[in-house]
Amino acid sequence: xxxxxxxxxxxxxxETERDGHRVAFNEAFASMGLAWRWDExxxxxxxxxxxxxxxxxxxxxxxxxxxALAAEREQLAAELHRRKNLAYxxxxxxxxxxxxxxxxxxxxEAHRAGWAQAIVTTTSTANVEALLSHHLxxxxxxxxxxxxxxxxxxxxxxxxxAYELALKALQLAPLRALxxxxxxxxxxxxxxxxxxxxxxxxxxFAADTVESVLAVGPGLHxxxxxxxxxxxxxxxxxxxxxxxxHARMDLVSQFG
Numbered sequence: 001x002x003x004x005x006x007x008x009x010x011x012x013x014x015e016t017e018r019d020g021h022r023v024a025f026n027e028a029f030a031s032m033g034l035a036w037r038w039d040e041x042x043x044x045x046x047x048x049x050x051x052x053x054x055x056x057x058x059x060x061x062x063x064x065x066x067x068a069l070a071a072e073r074e075q076l077a078a079e080l081h082r083r084k085n086l087a088y089x090x091x092x093x094x095x096x097x098x099x100x101x102x103x104x105x106x107x108x109e110a111h112r113a114g115w116a117q118a119i120v121t122t123t124s125t126a127n128v129e130a131l132l133s134h135h136l137x138x139x140x141x142x143x144x145x146x147x148x149x150x151x152x153x154x155x156x157x158x159x160x161x162a163y164e165l166a167l168k169a170l171q172l173a174p175l176r177a178l179x180x181x182x183x184x185x186x187x188x189x190x191x192x193x194x195x196x197x198x199x200x201x202x203x204x205f206a207a208d209t210v211e212s213v214l215a216v217g218p219g220l221h222x223x224x225x226x227x228x229x230x231x232x233x234x235x236x237x238x239x240x241x242x243x244x245x246h247a248r249m250d251l252v253s254q255f256g
Contacts, residue, residue: 002246004116004145004170004177005106006163006195010123011182011202013103014131016088017047018203020097021127024087025052028080031087036063044204050122050156050185053081089130099135100200102220102236107136109239111143118146120166120179120190122156125149146170158185160192167193178242184208196249198242214245 010016022043029036038046038059046055056077060066067073091097110117119128128149132140141147146169153161167174174194181187182202187210190197199216210216217226220237224230228248230241 002115002176002178002243004118004172005110005242006118006120006166006177006179006190007107007144008179008181008183008186009119009121009128009131011204012100012180012186012200014097014099014135015203016097016123016127016131017043020088020091021052021084023096024084024091025056025080027087028083031083032080047183047204048185050158051150052084052123053077054156056080085124085126088127092130092134095134097131100219100221102222104135105236106220106239107143113239115239116145116170116172117143118148118166118170119144120146120148120162122150122153122162125151158188158192160189163190163193163195167195178214178246184210187213196246198245214249 007013010021014020018040022038022040025043026037036059046059049055049058057073060073060077067076107117119132121128125147128147136143146166148162148166148169150156152165153159155161163174163179167177170177175196177195179186179190179195179197180200181190181197182200183205187197187199191212197210197213199210199213200219201217215226215228217237218224223233223235223237223241226237228245230237
């Protein structure tokens, strides 16, 4: 029986990577007079590295025009990341980063049903607050019993630490929770902690292979295109659908 939903943020709650973080990084580069720009393809490559500051460090290490000394690269990455977070908050305020369709409805349905909910992400607390306060209101935190962000972990996804911390805070066994993720790294993090996963495909991970998940589909807004298939009726994915997938867990060939 499911007692809690564990929500990833970037790519799962909103298409923040393509339309938010990438754009904000480019604004940070411009604000420091740097001619660097990450197009969608380059940012997709960098997403294989978890964490915004870590992506900056990877990019700087591969640039011939970046500072030669490691300490200078660290300093530059820290300042770029600070400016990027400010730019990201402005983008959210400008409503350029909506929640993915079906997300708000499922959050509200779970809240009415008395399910515990948690944010389990390795993005920064500031980015989470910017997104959720804008879309869910100033009291958004009452919807989530637990919030695990990048500052709370020593090891970011795909490491299992974030999910283990969430389970400990919720005082739940892994099979009493269900994770909502969009990326292979997020899936690995949840599964490493023993938590079953439902995958909602996002722009940057639309074709990535994910294994041993309860279900995978195009988004919470539709009942079409899911595996295992739903009943094909119009409408969105509901709590009952999550419960059914979870109950069928041992019968789903994808789940090991």
